[in-house]
Amino acid sequence: MEITLSNIGRRFNREWIFRNIDYTFKAGEPYAILGINGSGKSTLLQIISGALGQSEGKIAYTHLQKEIAVEAIFAHLAIAAPYLELIEDFTLSEVLDFHFRFKKRLNNISNPDLLALLNMQSNANKQLKYFSSGMKQRVKLALAFCSDTAMLLLDEPTSNLDQQGVDWYLDLVNTFTKDRLVLVCSNQSHEYEFCPNRLHIANYK
Numbered sequence: 001m002e003i004t005l006s007n008i009g010r011r012f013n014r015e016w017i018f019r020n021i022d023y024t025f026k027a028g029e030p031y032a033i034l035g036i037n038g039s040g041k042s043t044l045l046q047i048i049s050g051a052l053g054q055s056e057g058k059i060a061y062t063h064l065q066k067e068i069a070v071e072a073i074f075a076h077l078a079i080a081a082p083y084l085e086l087i088e089d090f091t092l093s094e095v096l097d098f099h100f101r102f103k104k105r106l107n108n109i110s111n112p113d114l115l116a117l118l119n120m121q122s123n124a125n126k127q128l129k130y131f132s133s134g135m136k137q138r139v140k141l142a143l144a145f146c147s148d149t150a151m152l153l154l155d156e157p158t159s160n161l162d163q164q165g166v167d168w169y170l171d172l173v174n175t176f177t178k179d180r181l182v183l184v185c186s187n188q189s190h191e192y193e194f195c196p197n198r199l200h201i202a203n204y205k
């Protein structure tokens with residue numbers, strides 16, 4: 001998977017959030033998208049995911065030597081972000097079943113293996129609305145990391161996680177990101193220290 005941004009800019013009403021982003025993301029090496037609160041990290045991630053249009057410029061996706069239209073890119077990505085909510089009335093088992101009706105399981109990981117990965121075997125039949133914020137964040141991360149997609153998009157991946165949760169997230173990074181294109185939006189160094197490539201939104205104001 002390769003994504004090329006050419007002269008990408010986005011404005012809301014008359015305010016430009018960023019402009020003139022020329023950048024290429026390639027699978028295999030993780031990338032961090034960095035900037036202060038409100039700088040436009042999530043906006044850029046949503047443009048890359050195809051959920052939001054850019055105001056100017058072009059974005060091109062190539063996977064296995066084939067160009068992919070932005071309308072079809074959702075099939076190639078998994079995303080965990082604070083603004084993407086889980087279905088709270090579902091039990092954890094139902095959330096897993098529902099998610100994997102739409103995404104392929106990475107390495108055919110089973111529900112029992114996912115519950116073990118989450119250390120939530122005893123919560124399998126509990127509705128998500130009774131989960132703590134940190135537990136929900138772990139579920140979001142497990143679903144994204146364990147989906148068999150070429151692209152893995154993570155926005156503030158350790159929000160609501162305690163130190164144990166942060167270590168668990170870093171274990172997921174080591175185990176489930178091989179050969180994938182990983183993008184992390186963050187302003188906390190422990191979330192993106194493993195990313196050698198860094199795009200600073202402040203450079204595109």
Ligand SMILES: Nc1ncnc2c1ncn2[C@@H]1O[C@H](COP(=O)(O)OP(=O)(O)OP(=O)(O)O)[C@@H](O)[C@H]1O
Pocket residue numbers: 012013017035036037038039040041042043044187
């Ligand atoms: N739908 C919208 N309409 C108008 N302005 C918006 C909209 N969405 C985002 N913005 C503005 O765009 C700017 C960038 O927001 P964005 O959420 O991308 O920042 P961020 O870097 O992800 O912030 P944070 O670190 O707080 O998550 C902010 O000034 C925000 O108010």
